[in-house]
Amino acid sequence: MIELRPFDSLGGANHGWLDAKHHFSFADYHDPSRVNWGNLRVWNDDTIAPKTGFPPHPHRDMEIITYVREGAITHEDDLGNKGRTEAGDVQVMSAGTGVRHSEYNLEDVTTRIFQIWIIPTRSGDAPAWGAKPFPKGERSGKFVTLASGYENDNDALPIRTDARIVAATLKAGETAEYPIGKDRKGYLVPATGAVTIGDIRVNARDGAAISDLDVLRVTAIEDSEIVLVDAA
Template identity: 60%
Template structure:
């Protein structure tokens, strides 16, 4: 099963400083058929104006992954963590028993990012935050794991650790290149081409479309453009 969810058909909200599209039900957008995909609960496609952002607000018992597409996002939280995450890099916040955070674009240019929420395997865990740079050069025609429930998370080049049976994967393809991978038909996969068009097992998808995949044993992606890919695999 492969379902293409066109970007233009996603839920929308525009607050002036924030222009966002919802792959799943979120805030004022509700679609009973798009509540989650396995343990993947939220995938928001955010554009944040310069010198603006999300003021401090709380979360609990959720794994929140931010992938920055363009610009920079700056983080601070109630644990005393702070840091900036740049384009191509990732931050992970495990909300656990509770954490409050603020996310701001402090730059002079807009920031574009994906905000991804995954339901944790266990509730009531200690909250934490971390970010890491992942050079794009290592993603050519191969998947690189950015965050994972299996990760140790301690080494400089390790994926960031999340408290969920899930992985966040990234790859890049040039025009005409193909990337194949085996799939577990029992798991859920959600793929988004960030900036180009692709063919996925014979189905066409375009920039920032959502591609929901399940009960497939293999995936073959062919790039119609030079494209960056982001995918979540989860129970």
Template identity: 60%
Template sequence: MLQHRPLAEIGGGDLGWLKAKHHFAIGGHGNPAHVAVGNLFVLNDDEIAPKAGFPQHPHADIEIISYVRDGVLTHEDSIGNKGHTQAGDVQVMSAGTGIRHSEYNEQDVPTRMFQIWLRPRTGGGEPRWDTRAFPKTDRSGSFVALASGYGAPDALP
């Protein structure tokens, strides 16, 4: 069950280049009282400093959705994808059987984003990545599916 949690109860960390709030505990980070909800096991509120980011690292059997709130996030991976996701837009990565990727803020201002990790319903599959710009005016004041594992119209799969 989803619960409202005061900001003071949400664990986090400050690595200098990364300020993170972990809404669920994972790998020694976050409040240990906050456990995963079904397949949803990461919901982070991250701020990446200018000219900093995550160097290339591996993932397998995970679905990662990033919603960029401010700035630009640059992604590059081992299957040849490279792209930029701007504020208000979304990127998705299905790690499938395995992928290595990096995420950087190449800009001169902080990048702020929400990152969501889900366990897939079935493991394996081909790794993939995509990003999409979403019209800001069309979704103002309403809920819009930006990414979906259920074929929602216009959502990233």
């Protein structure tokens, strides 16, 4: 089953420095039919103005994945971590028992990110942070795992949950397959371009909620960059 969630149907709020769109209930936006998708709890599509950002604030017991679509985001936390993550790259913060962090766009250009929250499968661990570049050439025409809760995904950033975040860049006409399994929940968003899943067209920044599907087949209508969460 594929449930299309068009971009113009998303909740959100424009705070001036931040234009946020919410695929799931978040902050002042609440839709009882869009609270979570399996253990995927949040998918925010954030546009952050230059020289602005999220000031220090706390989190706990959440896996927070940031996929940078344009620009860059600079992270700093009370664990002593600091790093700049550029477009196409990923950072992961396991909030664990508690962490306080900031995320700023220190660039001269607008930064656009997907911020993804997944409910952890365990609690009580110390917080952790990591970031990694994922060259788009390495995921050309195929899905590559960016972050994973499984030990055999050695090249991926670790997360403490039964989930995997994968991405692909497809040229127009290319098809990529991902063996998701009928017992899993998938949520796919094109960062750019447009794709089809079966006979359903998914445009840039639309969401596609996927269930009861053995193998996901995605075909690009135009050059596309896609992100998928494989959730429990």
